[in-house]
Amino acid sequence: MNSKAAILTVDQLSKSFGGVKAVNNLSFSVTQNNIHAIIGPNGAGKSTLFNLITGVISPDQGKIRLLNNDITSLRPDKIAQHGVSRTFQNIRLFPDMTVFETAFIGTYLFTGGKLLPAILRTKEFRKKERQAKERIEEILQFVGLWEMRNEYAAKLSYGNQRRVEIARALATNPSLLLLDEPTAGMNQKETKELMQLFTQVNKQGITILIIAHDMHLVNTLSDQITVINFGEKLVEGPPEVIHNHPAVMEAYMGRAEVNA
Amino acid sequence: MLNVQNISTYYGQICALDHVSIKVEEREAVSVIGANGAGKSTLLKTIIGELRPKSGDIQLAGKSIINEKTFKLVSRGMTLVPEGRHVFPLLTVWDNLLLGGYTLPAKERQQRAEEVTEPFPILRERRDQLAGLMSGGEQQMLAIARAMMTRPKLLLLDEPSMGLSPKLVFEVYDKITELHQQGTTILLVDQNAEMAIDFCSRGYVLMAGRLAGQGTKQELKESEIVHRSYLG
Amino acid sequence: MFVDQLVNGIVLGSIYALMAIGYTMVWNVLRFINFAHGEVYMGGAFVSLYLLLLDTPIWIAYLGGVLAGALLGYLMEKVVYLRMRSAPKLNLLIAAIGISILLQNLAQYIWGATPERLTSPFLSKNIQVGDMMINQHYIFIIILTILVMITLELFINRTLMGKAVQAAAQNINATQLMGINANKIISITFAIGSAVGALAGILVGPVFLVYPTMGIFAGLKGFTASVMGGMGNIPGAMIAGLMLGVIESFAAGFISSGYRDAVAMVILLFILLVRPQGIFGKIVQQKV
Amino acid sequence: MDLTKKSGVRKAILIFAGIALFFLPLGIVNPYFMYIINLILIYALLALGLDLIVGYTGQVSVGHGAFFGVGAYVAAILAKNFGLSFWLTLPLSIVVTSVIGFMIGFIGLKLIEEYLVMATLAFGTIIWLVFLNWTDLTGGPMGIAGIPAPPTVKIGSVEFPFLQYHDYYPLLLIFVYLGILITRLIIKSGFGRACTAIRDDELAAQAMGIPVFKTKVTMFTISSAFCGAAGGLYAHFLHVVSPETFAFGMSVTILTMVMIGGQGSIAGAVIGASILTISSEALRETPELRMLIYGFMIVVMIMFFPKGMMGVFQMMKKRFLQRKEQLEKPTVEKEGLSYE
Amino acid sequence: ATKSSSGNGSSKSESGDSIKVGLQAPMTGDNAQYGQDMKNGVELAFKKINSEGGINGKKLKLIVGDDKATPTEAVAVVNKMIMNDGVKAIIGGYNSSPTLAAQDVSGPAQVLHLNMGASPDLSKTGNKYLFRVILTGSVYVPAVMKYMSEEKKVKKIAALFENTDYGITMYEAAKTSAKDLGLEFAATEKYNPGDKNFSAQLSKIKALNPDAVMVVGLYNEVALIEQQAKQAGLKVQFFSPDDSMYSKQLITLGGEAVENHIFASMIDLNADTEEMKEFKKLAEENNIPAQANSAIAYDAAMALAKALEEGKADAEKSRDALANIDYKGITGPIRFDKNGDRANTPMIMQVQKGDFVVIKQSE
Numbered sequence A: 001m002n003s004k005a006a007i008l009t010v011d012q013l014s015k016s017f018g019g020v021k022a023v024n025n026l027s028f029s030v031t032q033n034n035i036h037a038i039i040g041p042n043g044a045g046k047s048t049l050f051n052l053i054t055g056v057i058s059p060d061q062g063k064i065r066l067l068n069n070d071i072t073s074l075r076p077d078k079i080a081q082h083g084v085s086r087t088f089q090n091i092r093l094f095p096d097m098t099v100f101e102t103a104f105i106g107t108y109l110f111t112g113g114k115l116l117p118a119i120l121r122t123k124e125f126r127k128k129e130r131q132a133k134e135r136i137e138e139i140l141q142f143v144g145l146w147e148m149r150n151e152y153a154a155k156l157s158y159g160n161q162r163r164v165e166i167a168r169a170l171a172t173n174p175s176l177l178l179l180d181e182p183t184a185g186m187n188q189k190e191t192k193e194l195m196q197l198f199t200q201v202n203k204q205g206i207t208i209l210i211i212a213h214d215m216h217l218v219n220t221l222s223d224q225i226t227v228i229n230f231g232e233k234l235v236e237g238p239p240e241v242i243h244n245h246p247a248v249m250e251a252y253m254g255r256a257e258v259n260a
Numbered sequence B: 001m002l003n004v005q006n007i008s009t010y011y012g013q014i015c016a017l018d019h020v021s022i023k024v025e026e027r028e029a030v031s032v033i034g035a036n037g038a039g040k041s042t043l044l045k046t047i048i049g050e051l052r053p054k055s056g057d058i059q060l061a062g063k064s065i066i067n068e069k070t071f072k073l074v075s076r077g078m079t080l081v082p083e084g085r086h087v088f089p090l091l092t093v094w095d096n097l098l099l100g101g102y103t104l105p106a107k108e109r110q111q112r113a114e115e116v117t118e119p120f121p122i123l124r125e126r127r128d129q130l131a132g133l134m135s136g137g138e139q140q141m142l143a144i145a146r147a148m149m150t151r152p153k154l155l156l157l158d159e160p161s162m163g164l165s166p167k168l169v170f171e172v173y174d175k176i177t178e179l180h181q182q183g184t185t186i187l188l189v190d191q192n193a194e195m196a197i198d199f200c201s202r203g204y205v206l207m208a209g210r211l212a213g214q215g216t217k218q219e220l221k222e223s224e225i226v227h228r229s230y231l232g
Numbered sequence C: 001m002f003v004d005q006l007v008n009g010i011v012l013g014s015i016y017a018l019m020a021i022g023y024t025m026v027w028n029v030l031r032f033i034n035f036a037h038g039e040v041y042m043g044g045a046f047v048s049l050y051l052l053l054l055d056t057p058i059w060i061a062y063l064g065g066v067l068a069g070a071l072l073g074y075l076m077e078k079v080v081y082l083r084m085r086s087a088p089k090l091n092l093l094i095a096a097i098g099i100s101i102l103l104q105n106l107a108q109y110i111w112g113a114t115p116e117r118l119t120s121p122f123l124s125k126n127i128q129v130g131d132m133m134i135n136q137h138y139i140f141i142i143i144l145t146i147l148v149m150i151t152l153e154l155f156i157n158r159t160l161m162g163k164a165v166q167a168a169a170q171n172i173n174a175t176q177l178m179g180i181n182a183n184k185i186i187s188i189t190f191a192i193g194s195a196v197g198a199l200a201g202i203l204v205g206p207v208f209l210v211y212p213t214m215g216i217f218a219g220l221k222g223f224t225a226s227v228m229g230g231m232g233n234i235p236g237a238m239i240a241g242l243m244l245g246v247i248e249s250f251a252a253g254f255i256s257s258g259y260r261d262a263v264a265m266v267i268l269l270f271i272l273l274v275r276p277q278g279i280f281g282k283i284v285q286q287k288v
Numbered sequence D: 001m002d003l004t005k006k007s008g009v010r011k012a013i014l015i016f017a018g019i020a021l022f023f024l025p026l027g028i029v030n031p032y033f034m035y036i037i038n039l040i041l042i043y044a045l046l047a048l049g050l051d052l053i054v055g056y057t058g059q060v061s062v063g064h065g066a067f068f069g070v071g072a073y074v075a076a077i078l079a080k081n082f083g084l085s086f087w088l089t090l091p092l093s094i095v096v097t098s099v100i101g102f103m104i105g106f107i108g109l110k111l112i113e114e115y116l117v118m119a120t121l122a123f124g125t126i127i128w129l130v131f132l133n134w135t136d137l138t139g140g141p142m143g144i145a146g147i148p149a150p151p152t153v154k155i156g157s158v159e160f161p162f163l164q165y166h167d168y169y170p171l172l173l174i175f176v177y178l179g180i181l182i183t184r185l186i187i188k189s190g191f192g193r194a195c196t197a198i199r200d201d202e203l204a205a206q207a208m209g210i211p212v213f214k215t216k217v218t219m220f221t222i223s224s225a226f227c228g229a230a231g232g233l234y235a236h237f238l239h240v241v242s243p244e245t246f247a248f249g250m251s252v253t254i255l256t257m258v259m260i261g262g263q264g265s266i267a268g269a270v271i272g273a274s275i276l277t278i279s280s281e282a283l284r285e286t287p288e289l290r291m292l293i294y295g296f297m298i299v300v301m302i303m304f305f306p307k308g309m310m311g312v313f314q315m316m317k318k319r320f321l322q323r324k325e326q327l328e329k330p331t332v333e334k335e336g337l338s339y340e
Numbered sequence E: 001a002t003k004s005s006s007g008n009g010s011s012k013s014e015s016g017d018s019i020k021v022g023l024q025a026p027m028t029g030d031n032a033q034y035g036q037d038m039k040n041g042v043e044l045a046f047k048k049i050n051s052e053g054g055i056n057g058k059k060l061k062l063i064v065g066d067d068k069a070t071p072t073e074a075v076a077v078v079n080k081m082i083m084n085d086g087v088k089a090i091i092g093g094y095n096s097s098p099t100l101a102a103q104d105v106s107g108p109a110q111v112l113h114l115n116m117g118a119s120p121d122l123s124k125t126g127n128k129y130l131f132r133v134i135l136t137g138s139v140y141v142p143a144v145m146k147y148m149s150e151e152k153k154v155k156k157i158a159a160l161f162e163n164t165d166y167g168i169t170m171y172e173a174a175k176t177s178a179k180d181l182g183l184e185f186a187a188t189e190k191y192n193p194g195d196k197n198f199s200a201q202l203s204k205i206k207a208l209n210p211d212a213v214m215v216v217g218l219y220n221e222v223a224l225i226e227q228q229a230k231q232a233g234l235k236v237q238f239f240s241p242d243d244s245m246y247s248k249q250l251i252t253l254g255g256e257a258v259e260n261h262i263f264a265s266m267i268d269l270n271a272d273t274e275e276m277k278e279f280k281k282l283a284e285e286n287n288i289p290a291q292a293n294s295a296i297a298y299d300a301a302m303a304l305a306k307a308l309e310e311g312k313a314d315a316e317k318s319r320d321a322l323a324n325i326d327y328k329g330i331t332g333p334i335r336f337d338k339n340g341d342r343a344n345t346p347m348i349m350q351v352q353k354g355d356f357v358v359i360k361q362s363e
């Protein structure tokens, strides 16, 4: 919570599928450099929200702004160019690539997709390729996948596949990172490791918007929590506020309070 | 009931299970825990016949099932809720459920579908929505409900709580507790280790494809390795 | 002229429709284009032809051809495609093309290249409609096509086994987990689709002759029609088949016979520009 | 360190072998063999081109035979009707084919899977029908015969006239080398990697900032340019072009070459072109069984070697390395980076 | 391409006790039946020659090459036969387009090429090694057109032809001849090789109401065309230019629909000549159907053998021998003019009661 400026502003966003209002008149903003969590029951519209922000689907109504840019309904690659990167709830890896290659794709925006320099192998081109590789090495070391860099990503276990996705997203050098249930399928120890990772990422100045069902993670990690239910904002606030909020208990936690 | 003897399973050259033996008695609830990549899913897939072990034997009610096809095992009362849900994305929610009851008599299917969706009202509301368009958690509910259609005698669960909200995790565990009490044998893999250990009477610990330990609920809770490698 | 071409088109179109239905049926279960479908069509026609030469009663000969087609499809699936379950679809496509080349030339090796004519009990009879003459065999084709379309549509979308077929195409492992013998279901569907293909060949035999390479033409038209209608959609395949026939007929009649197929292709491309999933295809959304 | 040394040695060997290949004709007396080798080179260029879009970008095209045809007809028409020399017709073949490839890609690549296959088939058919029916320009079904050979090349005082099949070989080889070089430069770049990402998962690629459609269309255009070049060379090499060469069957043949060789691999494309061309020629000895065996061969190869010949080589290499490793005791670092 | 390459390859055939001859013909695809007939005829002839001691002690050996009825395959296969197998001569092809392309290869290599294409363009190649064993279209076409005009009194003709060298050149010849005869060409419709559905073209023709329709194509297709014409209610006289129609198959396929079909032919299988009887006997002994195309190919092979014998298998000498040959074949006297064409005149034939009947003898 270093700066108060909002990096992402979602304004009266709505999206329905047939009769289902997946996101309904939702407004909130994410403060720069925060870790901001989105929680809510299954089917509340969290992933839909991510899809709207990253341009995978277009909203029926409402605006999405990134810093001072209107990014509503832009194509996903354009939004990525604005510095937004994400992971997917249903892991989407490149089935024929190794861990290293997968993460390398993330450097596309840095190395660029220009053909001429590639064919002429310009100095600039070679320098960027080298830098990109160094960066990937750094990231893979950072997420703990360096040892596995030559394995096919799709053959890793579920948990490690999630790390690959995170590495790939980090490689784009995002200013805003969207994580959709990044710790699903991981045990407590691994979750803890990832949480440390997220804190470090955040320290590097990357704002994180995270969806998670793991309340321990959410409570420890986040600066701000937005709870949504039926596509609408239920409550919003820092963990202390959300923690014992009766509406959240009712809709989301069920008996979990006993354990918490 | 289920007796896994010394199996080794390979993916090509890679050894994912190395001489693993486990045993599940009738009406027991047993858990398998282990880190990412330890081989838990591989173990369940090997039991259900999706993977063939290179060596070792698996017996169901005393008979070797190592050469049985998956669908045969299912019709003999064993079912797996696979990791990552695997619903049929382009079929409706309801069709997914009915297919879960493929081996049931036609008359029973509808009613059974109503029964298994009782803990998950959303599935009833959205019965005509394509399963692939449901949210992650909703698909998980569907996968669980679908597996229950046949009233399996032996239920293998691979991370059933993945992607479910805390409230639903409890509901799912309630449901499998109920099934267990009604006589279903359960072999459970769940990263939510505390819950898994609590739920089961016994458990096995897998590490890098090998059996690293086993014990009763109490033993596991106090075990050093479990804490170190698993709960962290 | 106009009515002439329209009738020509509809007749031709119902044959395309029958081919397209066979294609789509196979697509429904393995999600790939069985380019060897045309050879099933040829095989069925040849078997009928040879049964007739043995003085088999015509209906039995027809039935024999259909069954032979089913068997051929079944074998194709068992021998080749079954072993390629985990291979990418493009591999299956190439295998299908290989099978198609193989069977065409095997047929020529066995039966020779000379075209033969199948007989039809109706071919010599015409029905007078206004001042138009329509051959009874054509009416027979149209009626059969509609019957096949309805039956298969009901099978795929209204029976649990039909649902299982779709399930097998979407996720074969999960299908097994439902206690369904997925491989058997695939075999059966493949055989049914192939039987439809053979039926098309047999019905075409009296009109366009029977010869080893007859499947190429059939294959391309059937594929075109099934894409135009939307892959997997059985009524769509039928309607698109009819449309394709009529388009070609008009193109040949009023534009240029040399460019007949080109006109059909241009229209197809326009359709795909507007509806990338074919006329009746559903846009398969994917949720992420 | 060790790595760079190794790749340096490898490079030297490759360059040496590459140069040595130019002297191949000296060892071949039978002009028919030379003819086949030349054909292989042309097909290799086609396969390399198609592999760019199929193997590396994952977009299946069954219309590339038509691009081959466009290249060939452009060269044939320009050479015959306008008397242009090979050195002009070839670049023009490439340009025209690229433009057509771009337009087709622009329309077709919005589609996926069967629909894309169909669209490329449709475009291919339309182009083929133009060859067949625009008799005034293309000679219709008779095609165009008597396309002149390239003019004699003079290097210093040495002259290289294009009289025999032996004379065409170096020219074709240079083009294949060029094709290989360009392919390599492309795939080992951000653009090339973007293509592979699109092949594997479009949406994930897009989320990484890759403009999917633009990238696909660009690659499709490059791919068609390869076929245009092959077409131009073919016309001047065979001296005759006729429409059925460029029908659906040709598209399928090129695709089969790519698959049999192993998609997404330069060596694979060349190997696939060689295998199919040689076996097709060798089988001429048994004309009645020729296509039968050919079809059988394709089925068996694709069934048992799903990753093509390259897959087989890779597996053998892996086995070999493993065995060696066991003998030499494993070291900590097994392999270097996959991107050197 | 092969200007100087021929020397190398043919060296192979000098040694050994056989002379190799190639057959360039469609062995697979839609045209395969013609290739098969030709192969039968040539094999019959070679068998006879070889059993009688061969040519100057050397046996004739047949190398079969499938040209798939396409120009580029023809070039490929002729290349192979000449350069790899070292054939001395080539019989075939059957279709005009591939033959035109292939003779560009065989000519410079100085290989005799005895083809069965009908296109008049084959007379204009300037290739002195190219000979044609059937008649040229510019002989067939006027003959049948004249008959149609004089005997059948047709005034208005429609044409339906395959879009190939063959179809196009025959149609062009028909147009010229129609002008000479004062006939009107009502409609010209094309189809592409392999088409099976002609209803659109037939509807158009029907609307113009011609007296007769000239079809140019394969007999399979002609049978289909007439069947479909009948179904469409188009009841006019059909005719076609040449004896590519001359096959039992036309009648088997066309049935009643092809009854009365008229075409010009250089051969009559029912002719009461020694040569024909011998051919039929041979065919029967060897269990092959006595088809017109087999007979023509047989003649070609016999004439070729004679020329090779006289020329001692030397390229130039054999060519001269063939150019000056005077051989009595089943298809009549074989003599070539300076274009390598035969000078015979055709007779007119008609399908009557399921058989081929000569309705006008050659002049």
Ligand SMILES: Nc1ncnc2c1ncn2[C@@H]1O[C@H](COP(=O)(O)OP(=O)(O)OP(=O)(O)O)[C@@H](O)[C@H]1O
Pocket: A017, A018, A020, A021, A022, A040, A041, A042, A043, A044, A045, A046, A047, A048, A049, A089, B133, B134, B135, B136, B137, B138, B163, C285, C286, C287
């Ligand atoms: N493309 C779609 N078509 C129809 N319904 C959809 C579509 N996408 C989402 N939905 C519905 O919208 C609702 C919100 O889905 P969403 O995936 O956003 O939920 P979520 O909050 O991410 O849930 P979970 O925690 O289970 O992942 C769900 O009920 C889902 O079924």
Ligand SMILES: Nc1ncnc2c1ncn2[C@@H]1O[C@H](COP(=O)(O)OP(=O)(O)OP(=O)(O)O)[C@@H](O)[C@H]1O
Pocket: A155, A156, A157, A158, A159, A160, A185, B011, B014, B015, B016, B034, B035, B036, B037, B038, B039, B040, B041, B042, B043, B083
């Ligand atoms: N298809 C495959 N091909 C090759 N290796 C595989 C494949 N699937 C799994 N593996 C490997 O087998 C090992 C065990 O994987 P498995 O999925 O069984 O782990 P897990 O215990 O279920 O892990 P998680 O908790 O992440 O689900 C891992 O090292 C993994 O990389």
Ligand SMILES: CC(C)C[C@H](N)C(=O)O
Pocket: E031, E094, E095, E096, E097, E116, E117, E118, E119, E165, E166, E217, E218, E219, E244
């Ligand atoms: C009848 C046709 C197939 C062949 C014909 N002889 C030609 O010259 O091409």
Ligand SMILES: [Mg+2]
Pocket: A046, A047, A048, A089, B135, B136, B137
């Ligand atoms: Mg979600």
Ligand SMILES: [Mg+2]
Pocket: A157, A158, B040, B041, B042, B083
């Ligand atoms: Mg697992």
